[in-house]
Amino acid sequence: MNAMTHDTARVSLPRIHWLEFTNECRRSFRTPSYYLPTLLFPLCFFLMFAVILGKGSASATAYMLANYGVFGAAMAALFGVGLGIASERESGLMRLRRVMPMPMSALLLAKLGTAMLFAFIISLLMQMLTLLLTEATLTLGQSLRLLLVHTLGALPFAALGAFLGTFAGANGAVAIINLVFLPMAFLSGLWMPLSMLPAWVADAAPLWPLYHLAQLALMALGWAGGNSGWLHVGVLLLTTVVFALPAIHRLHMR
DSSP, X not given: OHHHHHHHHHHHHHHXXXXXXXXXXXXXXXXXXHHHHHHHHHHHHHIIIIIIISTTOHHHHHHHHHHHHHHHHHHHHHHHHHHHHHHHHHHTHHHHHHHSSSOHHHHHHHHHHHHHHHHHHHHHHHHHHHHHHSSOOOOHHHHHHHHHHHHHTHHHHHHHHHHHHTSSXXXXXXXXXXXXXXXXXXXXXXXXXXXXXXXXXXXXXXXXXXXXXXXXXXXXXXOOOSSOHXXXXXXXXXXXXXXXXXXXXXXXHO
């Protein structure tokens, strides 16, 4: 009987993770206060600067497509995961989850998967706007590479969001995430080229994970980078580990 129970639990573990992911997706898409800003904010920025002010210039559009896709992916991950965890901690739901017969990995992977789904949607919508409203063109290879970079690029920022979400309630988490995210986006050169910013900003840009994700996105479109792509990948993987491990520890302890 014990062996049968153990086998059943082992077989059902993937189903538990899948159900948690689908429930998290439903919750996100049933919360307009989350999905509308998450989808519309980066798209509006892209329309304003790439299409209206940029007048559809192909090179400028490609640059902004890469960077605003990164902005949207990081925003979806930071706020989706960070605010989700902060809200569940504040409401007591996280305490209830710890006594339920469900692995904490199901919760974390569900939130991570949802953030990656939003990053994918944002990147896809931006590419559609690019093809419909600007002179820029994308090959199939460029499109797929950019989708991959933007989607997987949500990983380190989901880890950072999970870490920040363990320090405050929902209202406090909004302030903390904005204080981290918005300056980092500016200092990473997402809103304007680093060549237009003071020299010290450009010199310090490699300190920020958003810079490395933006470089990978530009490389996906064929822009030559100053460093190897593996360096950028390594920095992002290190960022994921550095923030994911303490976040998991704090979630188990609090």
